[in-house]
Amino acid sequence: MIKRFVFFLLLIGLGKLHAQELNARVQLLAPQVSNISKPTLEALQKTIRDFLNNNKFSNESYKPQERIDCNFVITINSWDGGSGYTAEAQIQSSRPVFNSSYNSTLLNMSDKNFDFSYNDGSTIDFSDQNYISNISALLSYYAYTIIGLDKDSFSKMGGTPYFKKAQNIINLAQTSGNTGWKAADGLRNRFWFNENVLNPVFSELRSFIYSYHLSGLDQLTDNDKGLGQIVSALPALQQMDKQKLGSIFPNVYFASKAEEITNVLSKLNGQERMKAYNMLAEIDPANIGKYEGLKK
Template sequence: MKKLIAILFFALSLPSFAQDLNCRVQILSPQIQNTNKRPLEELQIAISEFLNNRKWANFELKPEERVDCNLVITLKSWDGGSNYQGEAQILSSRPVYGTSYNTTVLSLNDKNFDFSYTQGQPLDYSDQNYQNNLSSILAFYAYVIIGLDADTFGKMGGAPYYAKAQTVVNNAQNAAFAGWKAFEGLKNRYWLAENLNNKSFAPLRDILYTYHRLGLDVMSEDLNKGRKAIAESLPELAQLDKQKQGAMLNQVFFSAKADEIVDIFSKGNPMERTKVYNVMVDADPANTSKYEELKKLR
């Protein structure tokens, strides 16, 4: 009896490894001719378990608080062994208070999702050093997703996770795979981490908080108040885009929010719609055709 009590006490004293992500992983291989797709199915399971069964956040999340996200990997080539080349779509969302609506927080396409993986290989990861490209990419986006989610609930709440994402980038500087280095382009993992940790982009992170916590989360109780908070936060986008034209973080925000902004203000008054239209066309000219809808409404 004493032995049983000791075992139970030991089990209850073990640390709790709560899950932080609720990530749906999908691997598509339309260009792969290999008829044996079993290794791809196992790879999909391995990635899902790696993301969903690890502790990424610095605080405990209840099961219903886990961050919803999607990772869709489209393979362009596979040698039938351990070498894969592809790209990935990374999406994350969070619920809006008082509604059944989930708002997109991150929508990003990574065109350098290349890695080596042997069937049955355990996916190991350490913040201390680079072990393999697949686990490093997955850890990087896990930290970015958690960080962005935290920024929408508390001002600058994502800072610890962006620092960890930066550590992943730093550790991968000697990797043989693309996506980690500054000179490889302006829209890769290096620049996303740089922007998220750069104080020059603090205004955009402030907007993330105002937009979600003081805007969307308020709209179920006071539609006009929530919409006004969002409208008043947006002019900062145009100013930031002038200072950091074409910056990756700006584009990440517009990719996630352009359609939603049109939807939110399509229900506003003409003066408000015109104001938002002018701001967004100035800040995000690439999506002008979407914002034109605000001018068509009467």
């Protein structure tokens, strides 16, 4: 009986261990900051990684192979010798392509205002209902954004509940005085990225993410039908407001996807490649140089 009870507790423990959504790799750098010791940096790196990997950001359970691969490269620019850090971060996430070893990028975003306070040896607490600290808010915001984009790639507009959770983090953090949470803090910040993904103006882009991944990339290993699905999804993007193409969401998305889209669609015949090129050149003129490969 005791053995069965212990085995039951182990199963519960394993269930909790495998329930989380993220498989985050965290790298903390401080190349220009001489007063931070290596042990301090490594301890903070582990604390951030534990926050991302051990907290639950949804009510769903993820199997180990379903957890979302993501990378946080945080560069500390200065430290006041106490709890104050000024930093910037590069946040990247990806999802696997069905029946292949390839991972396709979903998010590759630079955050120049990743400043936070942290006392050495403390934990980072999580709450989606209260503002605790800027580091907690930053990590939670990106966790919800990563999950939202992943959901969008598997079901049409499936990420909306998570983008709304990220929006709630924004609302809670706006009184903190930290930069990046308000509309007035610039056009390429956390506020505007979240505003974009929830704005109906960009619904075609979110629908494209679904079609591109689930109906496109995920089908390529079995047949070439996926190529046609990707091309047929492009015209909807031409309906987006051209004045909005410079906004942060399409800008970040296409900057990370243009090269991959070109490589995938290069398998089309010459006429179809030119058709795809013309549409992409109109949809994403900022990356037209990357699409030139479709003209060859």
